[in-house]
Amino acid sequence: MATRTMPRVFIPPPMRSLTEGEEVVDVGGTNLGQVIAHLERRFPGMKERLCQDDDIRPGLSVAVAGSVATLGMLQRTNPEVEIHFLPAIGGG
């Protein structure tokens, strides 16, 4: 199996109109901010959907390598990780 060279981003269904239907894309970046910047360059409009005031939108959580990112746009990424955009989860 070929080794990935970039983080893998899973695109939520409502955003696939921006990716021409692509469900999974590999983009560069060593932190989440860079990954989103690369997404925006490749698929214009993406950042507005994901961010508010240069941070992740309230109510949205980002799972990086299976863990909810607690450092926002500064969350480190590497070529091995998967990135998922999910609803924020609260507990009882």
Add this chain to the structure above:
Amino acid sequence: MATAENPKYKVIGTRPIRHDGADKVTGRARYGADIQLSGMLYGAMLRSPHAHANIKSIDTSKAEALPGVRAVATSADLPEQGDRVVELGEGAANMRHLTANVLARGKVLYRGHSIAAVAADNIHIAEEAIKLIEVEYELLPPVMDVVGAMAENAPVLNDDIRTESVGSAPPAKDSKPTNVAKHFLFEKGDVAAGFAEADIIVEREFDTAMVHQGYIEPHNATVLWNTDGKLTVWISTQGSFTVRQQTAELLKIPISNVKVIPTEIGGGFGGKISVYLPPVAAVLSKKTGRPVKLVMSRTNVFEATGPTPGSHMKVKLGATKDGKLVAGEAWIAFEAGAYTGSPIGPACMCVFACYDLPHGRVEGFDVCVNKPRTNAYRAPGSTHVAFATETLVNEICEKIDVDPAEFRINNAAKEGVRRVDGPVYARVGMVETVEAIKNSEHYKTALEGKYRGRGIASGFWFNCGLKSAASATVNPDGTVSLLEGSTDIGGSRTGIAMQLAEALGITAEEVIPAVGDTDSVGYCDVTGGSRVTFATGIAAIEAAKDIQRQLVDRAAMIWEVDSSHVSYSDGGVHGPDGKQLSFKEMAAKLHGTGGAVIGRGTSSEATQGGAFGTHCVDVEVDVDLGKVQILRYTAAQDAGTAIHPSYVEGQMQGGAVQGIGWALNEEYWYDEQGEMRNSTYLDYRIPTCYDVPMIDTIIVEVPDPQHPYGVRGVGEVPICPPPAAIANAIYDAVGVRMHDLPMSPPKLLAEILKK
């Protein structure tokens, strides 16, 4: 206790007496309603008798004229919020909705919606005064059920809500408002192809009723708005820092102007995270210059706080005849209540989370109805969907004649499995919890008797990490004063103290834990999401490591060696040539070696691994009355590492009993006008000790690699399996499949009579 790969600890796994035990059993613990301040005024609130109405006018003049009344407040006293969505630590809130929920702005959206408040010399005058407030309403038709609220011609509650999703496009300017606030969609694999592989497909519709957390202590808040502009809030809450932020945001003042002092808390379960009273008490205090206390009645709590939503679900599962799940599909609609915010997201993410499902599709909707704005309740959203999925799993097992425990083991989620919502599991213990039930004496003992049946079901919760802080001061007598900011609902101060003690090699009794106010301790997210023993525990361990480092330096100073030649282990420092000093001996030397040693720790780095539970229940059905009696109940749960097993067992038992309440009795009972008709504990039936047997517990320990001692949160999962387990047991007993919660006597009897 089942164990796995866990090392031997000295403190962890023991059962020390809780640090707050003496205060609790002698009645000295101070709860919110116990707060008494010099010059304090008492508040009361006017609440809407209608479920849906425009407010044409409010006249407070007669109330203000009543002797003993010191101030009256309405929404006009709170600042306008505009279109702001703010992250509040455990979820985002639309500030326009949040302020309108605290005091209605132009419209009431549920019975009990607060409209005005009075501060008076005593509670009797305050309650008389609110009767003198005159409100002119324009009544509107209420919409009380989730499917009705989604209809094209349904009355719309909020004119600013358009349907949103994760990453959805901004709504068109000319789009119509709707009650459907959120729509989520998750897909994995090829669902159509998956169902084509299935030999058996079952599809059912399910309904669950709105249910309250049922904490014994009502909401309360006492606020002093001092002349220097600083507010102090005494409150029973699951999160003093979120109260600080919500109060500051609602009043539009800096958070540094708000100090929140958390009192002891008589239960929360997710319902004591949103603020209802502090901004109102603050406004009344500002007007009067005196502290103001507000305490809800039980009816207020039912009608105007945040229960868990009712729901309507359609769920479909497919399996091969040899017992392999191949596909699943779910359509889930939750009642958000008056404003958006139900746990529909986690519900969608949990519905198939117990299983390795190759193909799945899940669609979810958050829908406004004329009921109170819903809030979290143990494993928010997961109990609803576990009822559906776990009932279908047993139906499949019956149709293909496979043991339901064996089926669950063969299809269980495990490390490396991708959930339908995307992420891949790390090490988790679903298999182990089912095996624990399968190997239990309960499961292996045959159940005999007419109209008796047995059911099992599993459940999942993510468990949060979020942010925590702790500090710990070494005392000269060898004890440690631990200060942390997580309000203690389920014994967390002792569980955290035990982790600090383990790290320092001292006893739990030598740690003196306290929960600090927001000016005294570093930021902590809410006590919820089963996060505190995990995350605040990590902060305490980090504080202990900080103490270790400082004690190593002090010992090096005493022994006149370089610190690199000193180490900390086994409750003391060790240096060259066999030199050693115990922690207690080092503590006695602090004053002569530089003064206080204060350790600090934070955590924010990780989420937890998920937690699973599996329950087994035996029931007996009275076929003449439709009443279900729980005969025997066993709960197995992966706790990672049980810090204080008694607390773990208590959470498992408490969650199971709450789940039994959902299953058999509890529901908000509304009439057609939207009036709740059972808003007291006399009529809203929660289980008591007369209704349930002793809940047996099996603690499974599959350590979470993300915590130094392997902790997994335990508070959420145990509420998930009971409704499905009991539904499966009812079917085993009388051959009736129930798809509607609660499975109360009238509903069950009706189904039995249909047979």
